[in-house]
Amino acid sequence: MTDQQNESPRPSLGSRLRRFAWVGTGVVGLAVGLVLGHSDPTTSEQYQSLKKDHDEVVATVDDYKTAVAKAEKDRDDAIDQMKRDIATREADLTVREAAAKLAEDAVAAREAAVTTTEQQIADAQIHDGTWTVGVDIAPGTYRTIEPVSGTCYWAIYKSGTNKDDIVQNDIVNGGYPTVTIREGQDFESSRCGTWAPQ
DSSP: OOOHHHSOOOOOHHHHHHHHHHHHHHHHHHHHHHHHHHGGGGGGGHHHHHHHHHHHHHHHHHHHHHEEEEEEHHHHHHHHHHHHHHHHHHHHHHHHHHHHHHHHHHHHHHHHHHHHHHHHHHHBBBBEEEBBTTTTTTTTEEEEOOOOSSSSEEEETTSSSOOOOOOEEEEEOOOOEEEEEEETTTEESSSOOOOOOO
């Protein structure tokens, strides 16, 4: 058996306080006896017994006060630790949110750059129709982005001649035709698909 099992249980605080009240009554009685009998009550067995009970009650109250103070300190320490943990987690969350925002901004910037590049590529491409170089389309060398699958006709004219002055033309039945066009020319494409600058 442990020492705690050998010890008798301590009386409750209520019973100790009742005992303390009884001790106080006894002390008052002894004081009255002292006044009436002119004897020293502190030497009597009753006084010594009451003093012992009083001291035990005081010790019990002190024990409870110590236990309450320790519990309050433990509680305050636990609250302070929780506050520190919450502050650490909030700081970590702030850092993660900032990192996520940077990543989102980077993705948005890349998407915008891709969209701009795609738009520039699309704007630089030539589709079926007749176009004036330097006005509708940029000068340069162009090639079809897919192989010609049918009959493709393309022609380069001197601008302002209403297609009467042919600089060069061709009918292509396959492959990837390539043309070089300059300012002062018109370019016509029919059934050739999309042309992209090279």
